[in-house]
Amino acid sequence: xxxxxxxxxxxxxxxxxxxxxxxxxxxxxxxxxxxxxxxxxxxxxxxxxxxxxxxxxxxxxxxxxxxxxxxxxxxxxxxxxxxxxxxxxxxxxxxxxxxxxxxxxxxxxxxxxxxxxxxxxxxxxxxxxxxxxxxxxxxxxxxxxxxxxxxxxxxxxxxxxxxxxxxxxxxxxxxxxxxxxxxxxxxxxxxxxxxxxxxxxxxxxxxxxxxxxxxxxxxxxxxxxxxxxxxx
Amino acid sequence: xxxxxxxxxxxxxxxxxxxxxxxxxxxxxxxxxxxxxxxxxxxxxxxxxxxxxxxxxxxxxxxxxxxxxxxxxxxxxxxxxxxxxxxxxxxxxxxxxxxxxxxxxxxxxxxxxxxxxxxxxxxxxxxxxxxxxxxxxxxxxxxxxxxxxxxxxxxxxxxxxxxxxxxxxxxxxxxxxxxxxxxxxxxxxxxxxxxxxxxxxxxxxxxxxxxxxxxxxxxxxxxxxxxxxxxx
Numbered sequence: 001x002x003x004x005x006x007x008x009x010x011x012x013x014x015x016x017x018x019x020x021x022x023x024x025x026x027x028x029x030x031x032x033x034x035x036x037x038x039x040x041x042x043x044x045x046x047x048x049x050x051x052x053x054x055x056x057x058x059x060x061x062x063x064x065x066x067x068x069x070x071x072x073x074x075x076x077x078x079x080x081x082x083x084x085x086x087x088x089x090x091x092x093x094x095x096x097x098x099x100x101x102x103x104x105x106x107x108x109x110x111x112x113x114x115x116x117x118x119x120x121x122x123x124x125x126x127x128x129x130x131x132x133x134x135x136x137x138x139x140x141x142x143x144x145x146x147x148x149x150x151x152x153x154x155x156x157x158x159x160x161x162x163x164x165x166x167x168x169x170x171x172x173x174x175x176x177x178x179x180x181x182x183x184x185x186x187x188x189x190x191x192x193x194x195x196x197x198x199x200x201x202x203x204x205x206x207x208x209x210x211x212x213x214x215x216x217x218x219x220x221x222x223x224x225x226x227x228x229x230x231x232x
Numbered sequence: 233x234x235x236x237x238x239x240x241x242x243x244x245x246x247x248x249x250x251x252x253x254x255x256x257x258x259x260x261x262x263x264x265x266x267x268x269x270x271x272x273x274x275x276x277x278x279x280x281x282x283x284x285x286x287x288x289x290x291x292x293x294x295x296x297x298x299x300x301x302x303x304x305x306x307x308x309x310x311x312x313x314x315x316x317x318x319x320x321x322x323x324x325x326x327x328x329x330x331x332x333x334x335x336x337x338x339x340x341x342x343x344x345x346x347x348x349x350x351x352x353x354x355x356x357x358x359x360x361x362x363x364x365x366x367x368x369x370x371x372x373x374x375x376x377x378x379x380x381x382x383x384x385x386x387x388x389x390x391x392x393x394x395x396x397x398x399x400x401x402x403x404x405x406x407x408x409x410x411x412x413x414x415x416x417x418x419x420x421x422x423x424x425x426x427x428x429x430x431x432x433x434x435x436x437x438x439x440x441x442x443x444x445x446x447x448x449x450x451x452x453x454x455x456x457x458x459x460x461x462x463x464x
Binding site for chain 1: 305306307308309310336337339340342343344372374375376377378380381405406407428429430431432434435
């Protein structure tokens with residue numbers, strides 16, 4: 001039902017892209033719409049000399065389908081702009097991401113971008129992170145048992161993410177994801193540090209201080225901009 | 233030339249194992265000698281009801297060859313004792329590990345052990361970490377370029393680890409290793425935090441506060457014990 005709102009946010013994001021930019025390409029349903037729109041703008045000649053940095057195998061495939069030239073990552077990269085979705089956005093522009101399973105690459109790209117813009121429908125706004133979404137934590141398969149036990153002791157109720165067929169999902173990096181409940185956690189920054197410090201954890205979906213702007217569209221066609229400069 | 237010293241340290245370590253223990257099995261040439269010695273003690277009946285937790289595919293294979301029953305890790309594990317080698321040991325019992333390429337699993341096992349004992353020959357003692365060994369940092373293949381560039385800017389002179397045939401080495405987890413020069417770094421703890429916080433880094437070889445005891449044997453057959461309690 002949020003398709004039109006996602007589409008609107010994606011279209012607005014394309015307006016931020018200029019000729020010659022290296023653009024980080026997010027993962028997920030809203031980011032996919034952006035990739036399509038970007039492809040159209042390239043095909044029509046409205047944008048030229050664009051290179052994309054995909055954040056997942058899915059976004060790589062989609063970008064290729066839509067004729068977006070991809071950057072060679074072997075010597076490092078730096079994106080002028082990254083456009084990505086989010087699962088939750090709080091009033092301070094902090095995010096939960098990674099329900100699409102690509103959180104590690106998404107964070108690498110965001111950390112290596114001059115500007116990170118999040119596109120989302122209004123259902124992704126929350127007063128507090130963890131209200132609707134679990135926190136995805138990417139874990140080495142070898143460490144699954146110990147990390148799961150540790151998180152359970154911390155009250156995070158970890159659940160291994162499954163594929164539709166009921167088997168354990170593996171990420172593009174061959175790891176598993178533990179979805180954790182963090183709705184009771186008051187200090188999100190401390191939580192991010194604690195989770196990062198645990199051996200066997202290779203990444204988590206808290207994106208703290210990374211987004212610069214969110215373009216949030218609602219069902220009525222209204223677009224709200226939330227920028228880091230203006231948020232409280 | 234240190235073979236006899238390594239052997240001596242490994243034999244001493246076996247004396248720390250008791251019936252019924254769950255034992256973390258390190259990776260590398262010295263840890264391999266311990267696995268052999270432990271296997272002998274089990275075969276002779278000197279030790280019973282031992283389960284091992286291997287820190288790499290290599291140590292798993294070796295443990296199986298030497299008849300050490302392995303723990304089922306799926307529900308988590310907790311080792312009574314872990315015996316592992318190290319590449320460098322400083323006077324505070326902080327370590328560089330991971331030249332064997334198994335640093336992530338080694339750290340997971342160490343963090344989930346009641347007691348961690350390091351066995352080494354005397355050549356591994358250094359006044360300051362990074363003197364002889366590089367710091368191995370395990371990195372997502374996707375992020376290699378950006379992380380390499382970042383570390384180079386920090387003066388860490390990262391070098392991708394190669395296999396003997398000259399191609400890039402991949403770890404058991406499918407990642408690559410950047411060997412970094414840290415001999416000029418004065419604040420090792422801060423370095424560990426900085427490296428950990430970089431997206432794309434999945435682990436590093438600094439083992440801070442993890443070892444409880446080091447058994448260090450020299451060429452003359454002398455054994456020195458360095459324990460966390462006693463170090464300055």
